[in-house]
Amino acid sequence: NAGVTQTPKFQVLKTGQSMTLQCAQDMNHEYMSWYRQDPGMGLRLIHYSVGAGITDQGEVPNGYNVSRSTTEDFPLRLLSAAPSQTSVYFCASSYTQTGGAGYTFGSGTRLTVV
C-alpha cells in the first residue's frame, strides 16, 4: 500500500540547474497535482492533471513543467532553478469523478536552491 511516492526527499540545486521531481501513485487515481508549501502561504497549486495526457496550470506555474504520460506518474520539472523555488513540494492524487474525494499526499520533497 504505497499510496503516493515522491522522490527525492531532499535536494539541493545550484541556480540555473534543472531537475525533475518524481511522483508516482498506485491507487489508479485520475487526478494528480503538485503543490508548493511556503511559510505563511499555505499550499499553492502549481500544475494538475485530470488524466493521462491532460495537464493544466494552477496558481503558480511559472518555472515548472509537467507531463502525464501514464496514470501512475506525474513528474514535475524545474527548467532553470531559482532561489525563489526553494520550498517544500507535495504531490497529491484523488479520484476525479467522485465529488468530494479527498486527496492523498506524498511525504514531500524539500528543495533548496542556492
Next chain:
Amino acid sequence: AQSVTQLGSHVSVSEGALVLLRCNYSSSVPPYLFWYVQYPNQGLQLLLKYTSAATLVKGINGFEAEFKKSETSFHLTKPSAHMSDAAEYFCAVSDGLSGNQFYFGTGTSLTVIP
C-alpha cells in the same frame, strides 16, 4: 471561485483544554470541505471531510467539525487537547468540479502546552 480563510495562524491551548480552529470559506456552489493535519516533516493527512451528508462530521483522533452554511464556516474542534495534537492544520474547499481542484487555507499551527 473558491477560497478559504483560516483565522489565527498560531493557536496555543493547554493540555486537556478545548481546541477550536476556525475556517471560513467562500464557494459559488455547495462545497466539499476538508481538514488536513500535517505533523513536522511529513505530508498532509486527511482528518475529516464534509460532503453534504450530516453537518456535524467526526474525524480521526477525536476531532470533529460542523458545517454551518449560514455562517460559511467549518470550524474544527476537539474537546480535550493532547500533546500529540501539536501540528499544522489546513482547511480546504473543493466544488467537486474543475477536476476536483482544492483550495487551501494558509494553515493554523497548534501548540499544546503541558
